[in-house]
Amino acid sequence: MEGGAERRSPGLCAAVLPAGGCGERLGGSTPKQFCPVLGRPLISHTLEAFERVSWIQDIIVVVALESLDLMKAIIQKYGHKRITVVKAGETRHRSIFNGLKVFSEECFAGTAIQKPEVVIIHDAVRPFVDEDFLLKMATSAKLYGAAGAIRPLVSTVIASTSDGYLDYSLERAKHRASEMPQAFQFDVIYQAYQQCTDYDLDFGTECLHLALQYSNTKAKLIEGPPDLWKVTYKRDLYAAESVIKERISDDLCIVTNTTEESIQFGVLLHEKLHLHFNVKGVSSNLFENHLENIFHEKCYSFICINVQESEFEETHKLIDLLQTIYVCSSYPLVIVSVSYDECNSRSNKLSKIQTLAKDARKSNILVYGLLINSHKDNKQCHCVCEGLTAAAATLSLSLVIYA
Amino acid sequence: MEGGAERRSPGLCAAVLPAGGCGERLGGSTPKQFCPVLGRPLISHTLEAFERVSWIQDIIVVVALESLDLMKAIIQKYGHKRITVVKAGETRHRSIFNGLKVFSEECFAGTAIQKPEVVIIHDAVRPFVDEDFLLKMATSAKLYGAAGAIRPLVSTVIASTSDGYLDYSLERAKHRASEMPQAFQFDVIYQAYQQCTDYDLDFGTECLHLALQYSNTKAKLIEGPPDLWKVTYKRDLYAAESVIKERISDDLCIVTNTTEESIQFGVLLHEKLHLHFNVKGVSSNLFENHLENIFHEKCYSFICINVQESEFEETHKLIDLLQTIYVCSSYPLVIVSVSYDECNSRSNKLSKIQTLAKDARKSNILVYGLLINSHKDNKQCHCVCEGLTAAAATLSLSLVIYA
CATH class of the missing domain: 3.90.550.10 (Spore Coat Polysaccharide Biosynthesis Protein SpsA; Chain A)
Known part of the structure; x- marks a missing residue:
């Protein structure tokens, strides 16, 4: 970039x-x-x-x-x-x-x-x-x-005598x-x-x-x-x-789909996150050309919100889009894929996000999975903040990458 | 050692x-x-x-x-x-x-x-x-x-001419x-x-x-x-x-207290973990001298199981003990502190383990917190395994340390 x-x-x-x-x-x-x-x-x-x-x-x-x-x-x-x-x-x-x-x-x-x-x-x-x-x-x-x-x-570079003592040192x-x-x-x-x-x-x-x-x-x-x-x-x-x-962008872009639920959550997240991160905006226009425009201006890392019923569809689409507009990547792009944690489907979800991440990595896109509880209140935001803080620690300290 | x-x-x-x-x-x-x-x-x-x-x-x-x-x-x-x-x-x-x-x-x-x-x-x-x-x-x-x-x-070390060309290279x-x-x-x-x-x-x-x-x-x-x-x-x-x-021990010692619940869980964990880790044994004799003996033979990392009602008491005791027998540590000791995740007390627990970890670090003991769901079946073990795999990735890749 x-x-x-x-x-x-x-x-x-x-x-x-x-x-x-x-x-x-x-x-x-x-x-x-x-x-x-x-x-x-x-x-x-x-x-x-x-x-x-x-x-x-x-x-x-x-x-x-x-x-x-x-x-x-x-x-x-x-x-x-x-x-x-x-x-x-x-x-x-x-x-x-x-x-x-x-x-x-x-x-x-x-x-x-x-x-x-x-x-x-x-x-x-x-x-x-x-x-x-x-x-x-x-x-x-x-x-x-x-x-x-x-x-x-x-x-300093030095030369040794044959019996292992200092002969001379170079300036x-x-x-x-x-x-x-x-x-x-x-x-x-x-x-x-x-x-x-x-x-x-x-x-x-x-x-x-x-x-x-x-x-x-x-x-x-x-x-x-x-x-x-x-x-x-x-x-x-x-x-x-x-x-x-170090080369991964600190600027976050929150990506939602166009459902009201997803946008509301995106806006809520923005409010919470902008105190701790460089959040550059919420884009619900994933399937229009908005994101492409954002992207050409600067390099971003992404938080992608997946709605409750989906199988990481939104993350899938974001990856596809990034692969199209970002052909030969010099540094990895990061996507934190947020989805709801329904107790009975946890390991199923984990295995899906792992497969997705493994695949995305080939295009130099690193996908992190973040499961949150599906209570519709402020707590879920708090939870995402915590998870993201962890993921951010990761980006500079390295963490579990699902791939 | x-x-x-x-x-x-x-x-x-x-x-x-x-x-x-x-x-x-x-x-x-x-x-x-x-x-x-x-x-x-x-x-x-x-x-x-x-x-x-x-x-x-x-x-x-x-x-x-x-x-x-x-x-x-x-x-x-x-x-x-x-x-x-x-x-x-x-x-x-x-x-x-x-x-x-x-x-x-x-x-x-x-x-x-x-x-x-x-x-x-x-x-x-x-x-x-x-x-x-x-x-x-x-x-x-x-x-x-x-x-x-x-x-x-x-x-190779080389000398440059005053105008920036190779003068000579040293053997x-x-x-x-x-x-x-x-x-x-x-x-x-x-x-x-x-x-x-x-x-x-x-x-x-x-x-x-x-x-x-x-x-x-x-x-x-x-x-x-x-x-x-x-x-x-x-x-x-x-x-x-x-x-x-790299200097942190790969040998795990599982530490429980003497309650039946804790010991059972320790044994279950041992069964699950020994396929993936070097698990050297389960010690329920934390307050006798057994651990001290184990410890003098070799350096270990620890998984410490805290019972449901406790406030990381077991982890506290393990830290105290290690501080006594391990006065001047050349490399950090690692404790993965496992405790049950009751939904309503999660952030309270997080903050407690953070304080504990911060304190332990002064003695070169790194404490990782791992919260697991409190369903009493095999799943909790599976969950701990996953968490530990993550923590292990950490030990070689670095992760979120609660301190």
């Missing part, structure tokens, strides 16, 4: 995402790129960030042999497009090289894949990269041959951490990989270094935002969740 | 914790050391980690002038001991120097504070440091004069990130601070460098655990929460 990157394309552009790591630092058995973040594999968040960028034609994902099937299943489940999966090599550099070979004529002669002018290399475990920054990198690469994202050092202000993404003219980086030594391929860590040494290209360094950090440890998965949650 | 550090003390030892930072990288108005992590200021977690170590005599906390009152309030609220609060200087080095001056004879002649043999310097924003590692650092400092914690570099394997804690013979580091230049005090970042340059002492470098990382960005606060949650 923020001002997008200018629509000028940096020319034919592709991306290579190494994702062959086995995640030993994470301490779990699942490599970190496949670990769930808000219920979706980390790599799927990263792929989504690249798919949003219309001027990136091909996205090459490089994964270990044993993860090929998992990767294909993820691509199918979340409907990722423009992805080619390639087998990883034994080291990071060998994996990236495998990814780049897709564009060599020998390899894919006759397929739809074209050799790009610029290639962006990015880690699958850095999900928070936006179009503006990718454009800046690609444009710089086109101009200078190579470009790399940097960040200030958080810790922190003069050095930078080299992060991802990096971007290159395709020929610059491909030639570097073709010419570098086996030692480089086995022990090197820095693509910018290869471009410098083998293609005589000094990369332009560009300071990136802090969210570019690499998900390395298990705790980083929680940090990644928190970053997504 | 894990094997503690050997009880040999490294001699008279003190700690200086710089906490004067204003947290501009966090993007909030509250400096990060004062931000809540599981409801308790980050710095309070760090202080607790040092208080647990009996051989550290004095803990000096260095805070900005404007945070002095806040710091004193935190010390009082959480009952921290052996703490001296000192005013920060304008830079990190000046703050640490201020902290060290506490031990100089001119400053505190006649007080109880003694000049230590070894001083540990540690950031207030690194809450996860354990006694074993502190002992290793202090012992090395005693032996070699200085010791510093290091970690492998996560990113990642040959360099290390210098982390905290560091430990020094007091005279080594104090002398270094006394002799260093204003330029060092204003622009330097590395105590090990001062010890090398001004006291001719090469620090011994010791690889630290990953949890030593520095809470720098807002996302790190969530990461810190996740680290604490």
Whole structure:
């Protein structure tokens, strides 16, 4: 919803995402790129960030042999497009090289894949990269041959003697951490990989270094935002969740249907909630174009009121509508689906809202279910307020998501 | 509950914790050391980690002038001991120097504070440091004069030319990130601070460098655990929460009172829950010594069943007992307090459990309230299972904590 990157394309552009790591630092058995973040594999968040960028034609994902099937299943489940999966090599550099070979004529002669002018290399475990920054990198690469994202050092860097004592410390202000993404003219980086030594391929860590040494290209360094950090440890998965949650809108829109009961309840809720939340209005015009207008102005989170007899019909309709007008979502939308709790149908309702939520999540819509007692008085509002306060705590602290 | 550090003390030892930072990288108005992590200021977690170590005599906390009152309030609220609060200087080095001056004879002649043999310097924003590692650092400092914690570099470090291009990249394997804690013979580091230049005090970042340059002492470098990382960005606060949650026990102990109703319910719960959780047993002997025995063997989380008429009496008693036998807690204990939901008393109960939880948190006990319907059949168990599944999701994903 923020001002997008200018629509000028940096020319034919592709991306290579190494994702062959086995995640030993994470301490779990699942490599970190496949670990769930808000219920979706980390790599799927990263792929989504690249798919949003219309001027990136091909996205090459490089994964270990044993993860090929998992990767294909993820691509199918979340409907990722423009992805080619390639087998990883034994080291990071060998994996990236495998990814780049897709564009060599020998390899894919006759397929739809074209050799790009610029290639962006990015880690699958850095999900928070936006179009503006990718454009800046690609444009710089086109101009200078190579470009790399940097960040200030958080810790001082030191060198150790061979017997484990301090040798010297580097002045922190003069050095930078080299992060991802990096971007290159395709020929610059491909030639570097073709010419570098086996030692480089086995022990090197820095693509910018290869471009410098083998293609005589000094990369332009560009300071990136802090969210570019690499998900390395298990705790980083929680940090990644928190970053997504921070991007969820605090502005609430209450959605009712056109029945009097529903509208009355919506108005009552508005009165109660506006003391605690940024409630932007009650929309009973779900099936006219009102909501679409609201939505195009700003990003909202929604409280959707379902009438007593319905089977979450209103929530269903809201999800359908949002899926139509909100095609490629950069951050999740949140819907709190409020419905009445009739004692005898509780577990039935729970299972329905869970199914609904599971489905909506594929479009990056998070559905929370809130059951309230069906007494028609102020108490139900109080109850919804409490539930919402809980859900709000969730949005910043995380909670039970029915999916 | 894990094997503690050997009880040999490294001699008279003190700690200086710089906490004067204003947290501009966090993007909030509250400096990060004062931000809540599981409801308790980050710095309070760090202080607790040092208080647990009996051989550290004095803990000096260095805070900005404007945070002095806040710091004193935190010390009082959480009952921290052996703490001296000192005013920060304008830079990190000046703050640490201020902290060290506490031990100089001119400053505190006649007080109880003694000049230590070894001083540990540690950031207030690194809450996860354990006694074993502190002992290793202090012992090395005693032996070699200085010791510093290091970690492998996560990113390659590069140097930039003055016009923003890649100059060179450092070989990642040959360099290390210098982390905290560091430990020094007091005279080594104090002398270094006394002799260093204003330029060092204003622009330097590395105590090990001062010890090398001004006291001719090469620090011994010791690889630290990953949890030593520095809470720098807002996302790190969530990461810190996740680290604490990981340390909460997965082993459940069901606690009932001695009434038949309560015991029956406990047994029923055990049957239902053992499929999903590590349930270690039902204890109805809360007021005999049984629980104390269980507890000394291993760390548990608790489900405490309150009978219908009670006002969380059972939970109260469990908290009292745990406070007695579990004096200085390194990680939080969790109690899920189950009670019956009578429609007319719900908000009354909510407010009571909130008060209880708020109080228990001071002793690092997290209380979750779970209200269930009071139908005496299997359904209530099903309901508790659902609630607990939610609470369990919480423990790894975070949820609404009533406090």
